[in-house]
Amino acid sequence: MDFLNAIVALANYVLIPATAYGAQLALGALGVTLIYGILRFSNFAHGDTMAFGTMVTILFTWWFQSMGLHFGPLPTALLALPFGIAVTAVLLLGTDRLVFRFYRKKKSDPVILTIVSLGVMFIYNGLVRFVIGVGDQQFLDGERFVISARGFKDATGLDEALALKTTQVLTVVVAVLVVGALFWFLNRTRTGKSMRAFSDNEDLALLSGINPDKVVAVTWIIVAGLVTVAGVLYGLDKSFKPFTYFQLLLPIFAAAIVGGLGNPLGAIAGGFVIAFSEVTITYAWKKVVTYILPDSLAPDGLVQLLTTDYKFAVSFVILIIVLLFRPTGIFKGQSA
Amino acid sequence: MKKLLLATAAGALLAGSASAEEIKIGIELGFTGPLESITPAMAQGAELAIAEVNAAGTLLDGAMVTGIRADSTCVDAAVAVANAEKLVTGDHVNAIMGADCSGVTGAILQQVARPNGIVMISPSATSPALSTAEDDGLFFRTAPSDARQGVVMTEVLMDRGIKSVALTYTNNDYGKGLADAFQAAFEAAGGTVTISVPHEDGKADYSAEVASLASAGGEVLVVAGYTDQGGKGIIQNAIDTGAFETFVLPDGMVGQQLVDDIGAGLNGSFGQYPGTDSQGAEIFQGLASAAGFDGTSAFAPESYDAAALIMLAMQAAGSSASADFASKVMDVANAPGVEIFPGELAKAIELLKAGEDIDYVGATAVELIGPGESAGNYREIEIQDGVINTVRFR
Numbered sequence: 079m080d081f082l083n084a085i086v087a088l089a090n091y092v093l094i095p096a097t098a099y100g101a102q103l104a105l106g107a108l109g110v111t112l113i114y115g116i117l118r119f120s121n122f123a124h125g126d127t128m129a130f131g132t133m134v135t136i137l138f139t140w141w142f143q144s145m146g147l148h149f150g151p152l153p154t155a156l157l158a159l160p161f162g163i164a165v166t167a168v169l170l171l172g173t174d175r176l177v178f179r180f181y182r183k184k185k186s187d188p189v190i191l192t193i194v195s196l197g198v199m200f201i202y203n204g205l206v207r208f209v210i211g212v213g214d215q216q217f218l219d220g221e222r223f224v225i226s227a228r229g230f231k232d233a234t235g236l237d238e239a240l241a242l243k244t245t246q247v248l249t250v251v252v253a254v255l256v257v258g259a260l261f262w263f264l265n266r267t268r269t270g271k272s273m274r275a276f277s278d279n280e281d282l283a284l285l286s287g288i289n290p291d292k293v294v295a296v297t298w299i300i301v302a303g304l305v306t307v308a309g310v311l312y313g314l315d316k317s318f319k320p321f322t323y324f325q326l327l328l329p330i331f332a333a334a335i336v337g338g339l340g341n342p343l344g345a346i347a348g349g350f351v352i353a354f355s356e357v358t359i360t361y362a363w364k365k366v367v368t369y370i371l372p373d374s375l376a377p378d379g380l381v382q383l384l385t386t387d388y389k390f391a392v393s394f395v396i397l398i399i400v401l402l403f404r405p406t407g408i409f410k411g412q413s414a
Numbered sequence: 415m416k417k418l419l420l421a422t423a424a425g426a427l428l429a430g431s432a433s434a435e436e437i438k439i440g441i442e443l444g445f446t447g448p449l450e451s452i453t454p455a456m457a458q459g460a461e462l463a464i465a466e467v468n469a470a471g472t473l474l475d476g477a478m479v480t481g482i483r484a485d486s487t488c489v490d491a492a493v494a495v496a497n498a499e500k501l502v503t504g505d506h507v508n509a510i511m512g513a514d515c516s517g518v519t520g521a522i523l524q525q526v527a528r529p530n531g532i533v534m535i536s537p538s539a540t541s542p543a544l545s546t547a548e549d550d551g552l553f554f555r556t557a558p559s560d561a562r563q564g565v566v567m568t569e570v571l572m573d574r575g576i577k578s579v580a581l582t583y584t585n586n587d588y589g590k591g592l593a594d595a596f597q598a599a600f601e602a603a604g605g606t607v608t609i610s611v612p613h614e615d616g617k618a619d620y621s622a623e624v625a626s627l628a629s630a631g632g633e634v635l636v637v638a639g640y641t642d643q644g645g646k647g648i649i650q651n652a653i654d655t656g657a658f659e660t661f662v663l664p665d666g667m668v669g670q671q672l673v674d675d676i677g678a679g680l681n682g683s684f685g686q687y688p689g690t691d692s693q694g695a696e697i698f699q700g701l702a703s704a705a706g707f708d709g710t711s712a713f714a715p716e717s718y719d720a721a722a723l724i725m726l727a728m729q730a731a732g733s734s735a736s737a738d739f740a741s742k743v744m745d746v747a748n749a750p751g752v753e754i755f756p757g758e759l760a761k762a763i764e765l766l767k768a769g770e771d772i773d774y775v776g777a778t779a780v781e782l783i784g785p786g787e788s789a790g791n792y793r794e795i796e797i798q799d800g801v802i803n804t805v806r807f808r
Contacts, residue, residue, distance in 0.1 A: 090655050091628055095621030102618075212450040214642045216675055227656025239656030312618070316647060317675070321448065325616045357622045362609070362629035380630055386611050386623050387585070 084369035086238040090227075096357040097350075098246040098315060101253035104349030105308035106330035108260065108342055109301045115277040115340035116297045117178070119191035124305065125327035126202035129320050130169060131306030132313045133210045135162030136217045143219065151221035151244070153314055162310065167302035173198055174298055182294075199324075206320045215318040220244065238365075245315040256307055257346060260300070264342070269296055277340070329356075332393050336400050338407025347408055352393045360386045435477040437734045439464065439724055440501035442512035442522070443717075444488030448615045449514055451642050455702075455711035456537060457483055459777075460511045460721035462705050463759065467725050470760035472767070474734060479725060486513040486522070489586070494518035498526040508734045509533040509724045511717065516541030516587035523553050533736040533743070535724055537716035540665070541591035545785050552736065554743050556716040556723065556780055558688055558790025560588070563664060564595030566686055566792045566808050567636070568603050571662065574684075578606045579662065580632035582623060582648055584639040585612035592638045592664060608632045615643040620651050628657035636662040641669035641712075646676070653679035660684075663795075669712060673800055680797045684805070688716070689793030690779035691807050698756040698777035715756075715777030716788075722759055722776060723747055729766045747782045749773040 106128065113121045121127075138158035142148075149157050177198060181191050223229070224247055227239035264270040269292070275283040276293045284290060309323065316322075333352045337344025363381040371377075384392065400408060441460050443453040464481045467473050482505050484497040494513060501507045510532055513519040519539035527534045528550050535554045536544075542561040547553070571579065581597065583589035589612065597607050609630035613623045627635060627648075635658040639645025645667050652658045653676065663672075663685030673680055689695065698718060702709025709715065724739075726746040731739035746762075751771030754762040762772050774780055781789040794805040 087629075091621070091625035091657070095619070095625075095651070095655075099619045099621060214451070214646070214671065214675065223654075227654070231656070241655050243654060316619070316650070319616070319642065321450070321616045322618065326618050329618055353619070356619065357625060360622045360626065362626040365629040365631070380609060380626070382626065386613070386626050389622050390614070 080369045083236055083238045084366045086230075086236055086240050087365050087369065090238065090240045092357050092361055094240075094242060094246060096353045098243075098249045099357070100350035100353030101249045102308060102312045102315065102349075103329055103333045103353055104346040105253055105256065105304055105311065106326065107333040107337065107345035107349050108257070109304040109308070110330055110334040111337070111340055111342055111345040112297060112301055112304070114334070115342075116273055116293065117182070117191075119188045119195065120331070120339075122192060122195045122327065123173075123199035123202055124330060125324050126199050126206065126320075127166065127170065127301075128305045128309035128312070128326065129206045129318075129323035130202050131162050131166040131302065132309035132318055132323070133206050133320075134165040135159055135306060135310045136210065136215055136313070136318060138162060139217045149220060152248070153218055153220045153245070155217055155310055155314055156248075159306065159310055163303045163306045166306050167299045170298040170302050171295060174294065179294075203320070203324060210320075212320060215313075217318065218245065218314050243315065245311070249311045249315055252307060252311060256304065257342075260304075260342065263300075269293075273297060328390075329353075329393065332397050336397055336407060338404075338409040341407065341409045344407050344409035351396065351408070355392050355396050356389045359392045360384050360389045435474060435734060437473070437477050437479045437725075437728070438505055438507040439479060439481050439721060440484055440498070440505065440507040440510040440512065441481045441721075442484040442486045442494070442498055442501065442510055443514045444518075445483065445485045447486075447488040447490070448640065448643055449488045452712050452714075453514060455707050455709075455714040456514065456717040457481075458705065458707040459537075459702070459709075459714040459717035462701060463718045463721040463725065465705075466757065466759045467722075467763070470763060472760060472763050473725060473729055474732070477734065481511075481721070482507060484512075486515065486518045488513075488515040488518060491518050491521035495521050495525045498522040502526055502530045502532055507532070508728070509535070509736055509739075511535055511537070511721045511724060514538045514713070516544060516591065520544060520547060520587070523547060523549060527552050531736050533724065533727075533740045535720040535743070537720040538713040539588075541587040542595050543587065543591060545787060549785070551740050551786075554720075554723070554782060554786035556719045556776075556778060556788050557713065558788040560592040560664075561595045562790040563592060563686070563688075563792065564597075564599040566790075566794075567596050567662065567664060568599040568605070569808065570684065570686055570794055571600065571605065571634075572603055576633050577604065578608060578632050579634050579636050580608050580627045580630050580658070581610045581636045582613055582627060582639070583610070583637075584644055584666070585614050588666065589638050596636065596638070596664075606632075613639065613644040613648055615640060617644060617647075620644060620647040623648060624651045624655060624657055627652065628655065632658075634658065634660040634662050636664070637667055638664050640666045641672040646672055649676060649680075665712070668795060668802065670710075670802065673797055673802060677800065681799065682797070684794070684796040686792040686794045686808065687712075688778065688788070688790060689804075689807070690791040691793075692775060692779040694755045694775050694777045694779060701757055709777075718756060719774070719776035719778050719780050722756075723774060723780070725759070726754075726762055726766065726772065726774060729763050730772075744782050744786060746772055747774050747780050 225242040227241040333348035337348025486494040583593035661683040665687035699709035727739040727742040730742040751773040
């Protein structure tokens, strides 16, 4: 029984939340990595693009709700998601046309494009605040829990509770579906293959007749899908606030770099590495250890390796270690 | 040519003496950054006081007051100081109403207000460290120090028979100051703090913090954070995972938005925030809704009071220069004198002109003590069925 309690406590506070958070980061990092791999620059506007996509989805969600449209036990936001993606795609294509294309045609250095993306970030930043405001927005409806903490306790008679939120299940399921679809697209379709060719060797790809404008446009559309899905899932699981999305940029980039910039598989691995390292290394094991060990050995202290103050330091130490020993990330990325 | 010069000079002199003085008050708050959702109402609070004085038009023989907004960012001291510098050297403000967060307030005080001799009244900086900061008599605050809140929170918990708590605070001058003050007071009263965990605001995920808090245990969780920031994230996560059921909410955490967002999970949680049963609060809310903003928004009343105190002190000193009126701030804020409520600033100016004493009560029952900070009346609240109920005043 005590052993069960220990496992439940660990699952409830570490495994489940870290898995959901990891999936959210992985989706975000995938977008960063795609842009890096194909368009060859680090897009700092990524966090705010997520905020924009989520904002559009929220507006559609509210509209659907006001018309009485619901999605049963699932959040209405899922119905609004395609519309959010469409509007975000239009925004990204428009931005590319107005801003990025100019620098691409001039064959500017990646660092210039990165700085340009910083400017785009501030514009998106303002745009989102201008439309929906700076405050917190809730747009989750439907069933909140698959397993609620109290329900679990009553059903099993354990001391420890286990909670599994609908949004957490949804996050992981949708992430798996999206990642599966993306890999199928990149590896099996003609457009996907031409994107990979473009990413591997631009000149050779152009010589073999690949249309660069089409590759760029498709990339932005896929990125629009990824960011909007990532942003909406995150917003459903936590809540939507423009400032928080801006701050998400840091762990997302850490995830993409750890995994290997430009490598989609690496982005996913990186997302989970960052999420699990943030949660596990700073976890206070007191509760779990107390359950497993006999009473006489129960610890007085918190049995904590590092206090949670260091959780961001932990992800960056991992980042530095990875870059020291594998400069291109865990999976071979394109960054030197 | 000579005549022309003379005429111009005379004209300039005449114009100078005839036109009334223009007084500028800098309103420096975090319009961007973690407090961006409550600062608009705070600025409107201050501007409401300014508009009231301008409508009367009697301050210092018809001086007009202009409020100039500047961004403190709440977190970036370098930007806050640069903007304060701009207010003082560029706009030539006579005083600064601000800043909001304790960290940037301390920075502006040391690097701009003191070197330039400008009076600063903060409506919301509550860090105990500001009580002992060198201020040359220029710094005041209409918010109480959190050293006082730590004691009040301990009393609230002890009265409910709670002896063991877990504690989390937002990792800035406000959160750390309040957490330390509370922990000291609570342990002195015989309570135990099982763990004290800082959290960063606006971050993506709070699983790690909640996991540690849950592991350490405690009867309730004290959350010294912000309603729309990490504090909310922690509470949501703790309720979802079943880590804690009751939460103690200090001033930064009391807000209807939080209650609406979290819902039933907050039933039975309690806390305290600066507040009085004085009628001033109600009058202010009436004025605020007439002006089109929410008068119950956090620190909006304190902002009104801060701006009002600056202008009344100017009147009491008969001068808009900081060096002259700094010493008058405490006089107008405290007894003896005729009590002044919100909406009565014109009356206060008349009384001061007639040489009478005033006791500014304002929207928050202002009473400045010690180094020029609010004495601190607190409203103990408990949340039941989505409503914040007042239990008593302390």
